[in-house]
Amino acid sequence: MNNFNFYNPVKIIFGKGQISSIAKEIPADARVMVTYGGGSIRKNGVYEQVMKALEGRTVIEFSNIEPNPHYETLMQAVEIGRRQEIDFILAVGGGSVIDGTKFIVAAMAYEGEDPWDILAKREQVKGAVPFGTVLTLPGTGSEMNSGAVITRVSTKEKLSFGSPYTFPKFSILDPETTFTLPIRQISNGVVDAFTHVLEQYLTYPVNAPLQDRMAEAILLTLKEEGPKALLNPQDYDTMGNIMWSATMALNGVIRVGVPTDWATHMIGHELTALHGIDHARTLAIVLPSLLRYKSESKKEKLLQYGKRVWGVDAGTEDECLEATLQATISFFESMEISTSLSDYEVGEDTIKTIVQRFQERGVKNLGERADIQVDDVKEILMMSL
Amino acid sequence: MNNFNFYNPVKIIFGKGQISSIAKEIPADARVMVTYGGGSIRKNGVYEQVMKALEGRTVIEFSNIEPNPHYETLMQAVEIGRRQEIDFILAVGGGSVIDGTKFIVAAMAYEGEDPWDILAKREQVKGAVPFGTVLTLPGTGSEMNSGAVITRVSTKEKLSFGSPYTFPKFSILDPETTFTLPIRQISNGVVDAFTHVLEQYLTYPVNAPLQDRMAEAILLTLKEEGPKALLNPQDYDTMGNIMWSATMALNGVIRVGVPTDWATHMIGHELTALHGIDHARTLAIVLPSLLRYKSESKKEKLLQYGKRVWGVDAGTEDECLEATLQATISFFESMEISTSLSDYEVGEDTIKTIVQRFQERGVKNLGERADIQVDDVKEILMMSL
Numbered sequence: 001m002n003n004f005n006f007y008n009p010v011k012i013i014f015g016k017g018q019i020s021s022i023a024k025e026i027p028a029d030a031r032v033m034v035t036y037g038g039g040s041i042r043k044n045g046v047y048e049q050v051m052k053a054l055e056g057r058t059v060i061e062f063s064n065i066e067p068n069p070h071y072e073t074l075m076q077a078v079e080i081g082r083r084q085e086i087d088f089i090l091a092v093g094g095g096s097v098i099d100g101t102k103f104i105v106a107a108m109a110y111e112g113e114d115p116w117d118i119l120a121k122r123e124q125v126k127g128a129v130p131f132g133t134v135l136t137l138p139g140t141g142s143e144m145n146s147g148a149v150i151t152r153v154s155t156k157e158k159l160s161f162g163s164p165y166t167f168p169k170f171s172i173l174d175p176e177t178t179f180t181l182p183i184r185q186i187s188n189g190v191v192d193a194f195t196h197v198l199e200q201y202l203t204y205p206v207n208a209p210l211q212d213r214m215a216e217a218i219l220l221t222l223k224e225e226g227p228k229a230l231l232n233p234q235d236y237d238t239m240g241n242i243m244w245s246a247t248m249a250l251n252g253v254i255r256v257g258v259p260t261d262w263a264t265h266m267i268g269h270e271l272t273a274l275h276g277i278d279h280a281r282t283l284a285i286v287l288p289s290l291l292r293y294k295s296e297s298k299k300e301k302l303l304q305y306g307k308r309v310w311g312v313d314a315g316t317e318d319e320c321l322e323a324t325l326q327a328t329i330s331f332f333e334s335m336e337i338s339t340s341l342s343d344y345e346v347g348e349d350t351i352k353t354i355v356q357r358f359q360e361r362g363v364k365n366l367g368e369r370a371d372i373q374v375d376d377v378k379e380i381l382m383m384s385l
Numbered sequence: 386m387n388n389f390n391f392y393n394p395v396k397i398i399f400g401k402g403q404i405s406s407i408a409k410e411i412p413a414d415a416r417v418m419v420t421y422g423g424g425s426i427r428k429n430g431v432y433e434q435v436m437k438a439l440e441g442r443t444v445i446e447f448s449n450i451e452p453n454p455h456y457e458t459l460m461q462a463v464e465i466g467r468r469q470e471i472d473f474i475l476a477v478g479g480g481s482v483i484d485g486t487k488f489i490v491a492a493m494a495y496e497g498e499d500p501w502d503i504l505a506k507r508e509q510v511k512g513a514v515p516f517g518t519v520l521t522l523p524g525t526g527s528e529m530n531s532g533a534v535i536t537r538v539s540t541k542e543k544l545s546f547g548s549p550y551t552f553p554k555f556s557i558l559d560p561e562t563t564f565t566l567p568i569r570q571i572s573n574g575v576v577d578a579f580t581h582v583l584e585q586y587l588t589y590p591v592n593a594p595l596q597d598r599m600a601e602a603i604l605l606t607l608k609e610e611g612p613k614a615l616l617n618p619q620d621y622d623t624m625g626n627i628m629w630s631a632t633m634a635l636n637g638v639i640r641v642g643v644p645t646d647w648a649t650h651m652i653g654h655e656l657t658a659l660h661g662i663d664h665a666r667t668l669a670i671v672l673p674s675l676l677r678y679k680s681e682s683k684k685e686k687l688l689q690y691g692k693r694v695w696g697v698d699a700g701t702e703d704e705c706l707e708a709t710l711q712a713t714i715s716f717f718e719s720m721e722i723s724t725s726l727s728d729y730e731v732g733e734d735t736i737k738t739i740v741q742r743f744q745e746r747g748v749k750n751l752g753e754r755a756d757i758q759v760d761d762v763k764e765i766l767m768m769s770l
Contacts, residue, residue: 003401008393010392011392210626210630220594241386257629
């Protein structure tokens with residue numbers, strides 16, 4: 001096991017009826033900004049629950065944070081938040097609203113000239129306005145970590161940042177808030193969480209059996225519960241199990257002391273930036289090809305994953321590897337997510353563009369062995385055509 | 386899954402050489418008290434590493450905190466701590482030193498008349514002196530939770546408390562600090578951690594498959610690594626895996642949203658209070674009898690545990706239950722821990738005493754179904770003779 005630090009101070013408040021408890025989690029005299037997305041929370045009763053819990057406080061709203069939240073939009077919230085002297089933000093939504101809010105709270109407190117530098121120049125965040133979340137769309141895990149991914153529309157860039165100051169103070173996880181989600185978003189959430197686990201698990205062994213089994217615990221749960229959710233998206237236990245699995249997939253617990261990959265995410269972000277393909281779908285496109293391309297260097301963990309998660313244990317090593325990849329692809333497709341670029345009408349032109357962008361930005365040394373270069377990215381994407 | 390709150394702000398710093406990092410975790414101007422036990426840290430180099438890291442600060446020492454830390458001893462530290470205006474405590478040791486330190490920090494800040502009330506009357510803790518830990522004996526999990534168990538010698542009472550104020554600010558987990566442990570203490574640690582998991586897992590199903598599998602992940606790891614540690618107690622990876630398993634066993638992660646038992650601990654504490662039997666050994670005595678006595682109401686989880694952890698899946702239900710109990714007993718005995726009261730020269734007289742003490746204290750409604758009464762405690766202990 002490698003040396004590690006682990007720190008995660010997010011308070012999780014899980015279960016039906018828990019939105020009302022935000023009242024005692026937010027300082028009574030706080031000037032609160034509620035951030036949310038396109039308005040689905042106004043249709044499913046979450047908005048009413050939140051506003052009831054905040055009764056008697058100064059509350060302003062900032063809505064229309066879009067999927068893959070835009071820097072341009074978020075900077076409007078930063079300006080309003082500063083002007084209105086907001087001192088607590090409540091993000092109500094999925095990963096985009098929560099990620100966007102992390103940028104807002106960091107940018108509001110940023111003392112440099114241009115908050116874009118937090119993303120582009122990785123300027124250190126030295127403070128942030130405190131915030132909490134009400135999660136309505138499980139998948140990204142943003143509700144229990146300090147990271148965020150932000151898109152700048154004008155330059156089609158999708159960049160990430162994180163800081164000890166951008167952990168939510170609390171996150172409310174009420175599975176009932178997911179009951180009105182479209183199937184497409186449930187599928188995305190399951191595949192996103194599943195891929196988060198694989199990015200931290202399918203690397204190389206470092207004698208960390210507990211982390212391995214904890215990763216497998218999440219994979220096995222998503223494998224079981226994901227298909228149930230498509231059949232019955234209003235089953236409380238199913239959605240609760242998916243919600244908690246997605247949170248545990250990216251709160252740091254399974255990452256401690258082990259190498260991590262994240263090349264699939266780096267490549268996938270480009271597909272979203274260029275074509276607006278849902279984040280989870282970009283992962284389902286890139287991951288199988290990346291695993292195949294890297295199957296030799298990931299062999300031990302791939303075989304263990306195949307055996308423990310998919311029950312693959314017959315045949316030669318090569319046959320087992322292939323069966324494991326096919327099982328992964330079949331799972332994504334059973335969740336109604338296509339895994340080929342052509343399914344999204346994306347072709348070689350886009351691959352050329354991505355290669356060019358990576359070259360311009362000097363992207364190199366991706367993956368757990370820092371051995372994925374731009375030429376490898378091209379090969380991987382060609383395998384996904 | 387049941388509703389739950391989860392909050393654990395302890396920073397874990399894991400790995401070889403990490404003791405030096407306490408320097409940047411403790412405020413530079415803090416007046417530090419270092420608490421420790423019988424002096425083993427002076428023999429294994431940990432003391433030197435700690436003192437080197439604290440060079441340049443005001444440091445006083447409080448040693449001789451005993452196993453099952455005594456209220457009487459700890460109150461001396463409280464008095465010294467107050468007089469010396471200590472504002473940070475560093476606990477260096479195992480669960481006893483860390484539990485004892487949790488009581489010291491809470492008692493130092495206690496504004497009521499008698500800090501004993503924190504234990505006896507469950508008076509609420511409203512503040513505490515901040516503290517960190519350097520763990521040298523894995524098992525209790527105290528390094529990453531806010532609970533403690535304290536013994537009052539004069540009355541032979543062993544009582545617990547916990548508070549959001551008694552989480553360590555940080556805990557250093559360096560597996561190398563365990564290299565000089567006697568085998569007896571390694572065995573105790575493994576069996577203690579294993580039982581912690583079972584107390585949170587062997588109850589009744591509430592459709593929480595992720596929590597189940599995470600619990601099994603720890604059990605499987607301890608099952609594999611425990612015997613390795615007895616053979617080679619200086620294997621870094623083995624001791625590291627045990628250390629991290631023991632921490633994860635009681636940091637709250639596997640407990641969320643599920644019922645918990647803890648009757649084995651309640652009963653076991655009496656055996657330690659009356660006869661000084663090592664904590665882990667009392668668990669190994671009580672647990673198998675309790676599981677057998679409650680095998681009907683714990684059936685679903687016992688069968689799942691037998692199958693997933695011990696590979697028991699042939700025969701009738703009753704045969705599977707018996708094989709599962711036997712596997713558990715065999716595991717404890719393979720860790721060189723006896724599971725019968727007679728092995729510790731304890732007989733029916735002690736059972737009578739425990740029953741009487743529980744009656745006097747009004748102990749009742751133990752276990753996840755609150756259905757274990759004093760008469761049941763007697764039956765369980767009789768089965769352990």
